[in-house]
Amino acid sequence: MNRTDGEAGKPPVTTRPVVRWTHVFVDRPAAELGRALGFWTAVTGTKPSEPRGSQGEFVTLLPGEGDACVKAQGVGGAHLDLSVEDVAGLVEWALRLGAAVVADHDGWAVLRSPGGQLFCAVPWNGESARPPVTEGPDGTTSRLDQVSIDLAPGVYDAETVFWSELTGWESLPGALPEFHLIRPPAGLPLRILLQRLGTERPTSAHLDLACSDVDAVRAHHEALGATAVGRGARWTVMRDPVGGTYCLTGRDPATGSLP
Numbered sequence: 001m002n003r004t005d006g007e008a009g010k011p012p013v014t015t016r017p018v019v020r021w022t023h024v025f026v027d028r029p030a031a032e033l034g035r036a037l038g039f040w041t042a043v044t045g046t047k048p049s050e051p052r053g054s055q056g057e058f059v060t061l062l063p064g065e066g067d068a069c070v071k072a073q074g075v076g077g078a079h080l081d082l083s084v085e086d087v088a089g090l091v092e093w094a095l096r097l098g099a100a101v102v103a104d105h106d107g108w109a110v111l112r113s114p115g116g117q118l119f120c121a122v123p124w125n126g127e128s129a130r131p132p133v134t135e136g137p138d139g140t141t142s143r144l145d146q147v148s149i150d151l152a153p154g155v156y157d158a159e160t161v162f163w164s165e166l167t168g169w170e171s172l173p174g175a176l177p178e179f180h181l182i183r184p185p186a187g188l189p190l191r192i193l194l195q196r197l198g199t200e201r202p203t204s205a206h207l208d209l210a211c212s213d214v215d216a217v218r219a220h221h222e223a224l225g226a227t228a229v230g231r232g233a234r235w236t237v238m239r240d241p242v243g244g245t246y247c248l249t250g251r252d253p254a255t256g257s258l259p
Helices: 029-046 087-096 153-167 214-222
Strands: 021-027 046-048 058-063 070-073 078-082 100-104 108-113 118-123 141-151 170-173 179-181 191-196 204-211 226-233 234-237 246-250
Touching: 029 046, 029 058, 029 070, 029 141, 046 100, 058 170, 078 087, 078 141, 078 204, 087 100, 087 108, 087 118, 141 153, 141 246, 153 170, 153 179, 204 214, 214 226, 214 246
Parallel strands: 021 070, 078 118, 141 191, 204 246
Antiparallel strands: 021 078, 046 058, 058 070, 100 108, 108 118, 141 204, 170 179, 179 191, 226 234, 234 246
16 A cells, blocks of 8 residues: 555656545544434434444444444544545555655555644545535535644644645735634535634644535524534534534535625
8 A cells, every 4th residue: 555666666656646535534432332323323414334344333324314424433532534546546646745644555554644633545436415504403514514624833734735735725915913714625514613712733634514504504493402602703612422622613615605
């Protein structure tokens, strides 16, 4: 999987492999995965696949329409899978940009960005249809469409360059000075938001949902066992029933943009 210049007579990768699809993982403690799945399938309008993995630790959240873009795993946090036609090429490209290989599997790899965020390079299986927005019981809509990578000031600039160069997506300042957006081409399901924190601490990531009405979606999530723990300029910070942090944002679920 891990190529170097001239290894096995193969030329080095000179162009960035195209990211064809993305999945976000809802990573929650293995002992609480069942409860977490009950909540996240309800708020995303999906159903769980049969578990996979040696310990049944992987589950895909299957939408009623379109291709899946959310999965769950019995660990902690959140991370992205980048799906490409040339996995080894993406690994090599990431290494050139300063990433490190954490685990090299048969056909896919776990990597760590220079600032410490885990992600995976995986094969593209032809996914192309983005699932529709999710409608709540009162008609309000939401969509899990963004991974926020929370970064200490000391690694923020380097991570901005890394994720921009790794994906080749549009890279632009966010609505507030502490945010930077990595926006995918139309049709891909997930954006990357880089958030500069106020203190030095290890890199982490959380999920963001775009909401047509943040307060209405918050009330629906609370009825399912979540808890509101804070408010920002345009978002509400939540904890799911097993303690995982995520945010409800006032962006348009259809476009991802602020009103």
